[in-house]
Amino acid sequence: MKRRVVITSMGVISSLGKTPEEIQAALKTKQVSFERPGYDQDVVVSPVRDFDLKEYTGPFKERRYLNRGAAFALAAALEAIRRSGLVKGAFPEAGLFVGAGPHLDIGGEFPNIENGRMGRSNLDALWILRFLPNTAASLIAQSVGIRGENLTVGTACAAALSAVGEAFRRIRDGYLDCALAGGGDSRLTAGGTLAYKNAGALYRGEGPPDEASRPFDGDRKGFIAGEGGAFFLLEERDRALERGAGIWAEVAGYGSSMDGYRMTAPAPDGRAAAGAVRRAMAEAELSPEDIDFIVTHGTGTVLNDQVEAKIIRDIFPGKTPAVIALKSWIGHLSTACGAVELAIALAGQAVGYLPEIRNLKNPCAPEIDFVRKGRQSRGGVFLIENFGFGGQNAALVVKRR
Secondary structure (H helix, E strand, C coil): CCCCEEEEEEEEEECCECCHHHHHHHHHHCCCCCECCCCCCCCCEECCCCCCCHHHHCCCHHHHHCCHHHHHHHHHHHHHHHHHCCCCCCCCCCEEEEECCCCCCCCCCCCCEECCEECCCCCCCCHHHHHCCCHHHHHHHHHHCCCCCEEEECCHHHHHHHHHHHHHHHHHCCCCCEEEEEEEEECCCHHHHHHHHHCCCECCCCCCHHHCCCCCECCCCCECEEEEEEEEEEEEHHHHHHCCCCCCEEEEEEEEEECCCCCCCCCCCCHHHHHHHHHHHHHCCCCHHHCCEEECCCCCCHHHHHHHHHHHHHHCCCCCCEEECCHHHHCECHHHHHHHHHHHHHHHHHCCEECCCCCCCCECCCCCCECCCCEECCCCEEEEEEEECCCEEEEEEEECC
């Protein structure tokens, strides 16, 4: 018999806020963080303001091994534990599942190398640890006291959501009783921005920065790079109830797939990505009619939004569920986007609120029920989906009722 899995705590660091309560307030007051960075006035980014890792860790000498994205991951994981009421070492056999990317801070901390020599002589002997995908997981385990199964997931923009999905399956199938899962990322450096810019993926244009991110709009021009992190404590439901834990939601199903098409473009037919969504619903034993709303990937790029709209129409013929796109609020957080968007969706659901898709003036698919004005939540079952570079797809079904 498959076991039920619930989310009992979460920690989140985002440009909307660093707690669920701050995020709820930002959604209601429509406070966002978009700006043109000093290193490139041609693009727009969504930074996290006033972040200090020391507020979460206290004295911590290993801090020097963390790049900014990994620091977000560690802070979010520690906040999830703090909010759970548990203490370090309370669950040593828990699992740890982290979505992470390459963390190549090009133009930031990555050293110049000429003639076989590094251009900076003051580099720490272990500077390379700042760029390893598993550094965040290692330091989270040390800080929290976890010794159980671990997995660092590198499925591009689907990584953090895949990490949550893998943790869910381990608990559901009896391999673990609880796990921490999530991710953190930041690419807001001159080099990181340039890489996306040269790939033709970033928004470039004039106008107010807070109007640049426009998923599913007919005039969308690319995504806005964001940053942040989120982690969740997942537990077997009976165990959570026995210890009197509060429950944010139940994870009911997970699906993943590969396009097998191209590195930088989604398969036009959307078949593999739709397969991940259908598998998540099948695991949850739900039909399309049971889904109340969808948290889309919604990057604001021409091709991705076009294919995602097709997927929604194919799976939900006729009247679709309500559709939201949280990258219109926080930009695209790369490997961490699924975790942070899940946290924001849960924060909104806790007060019965579905945020609108910002800057949506000319929907690319008028037949889809895009949320164009914030509304009260219609129910408690939602689907969240991410589709990453290289055609790596993930979908999760979450219940709040």
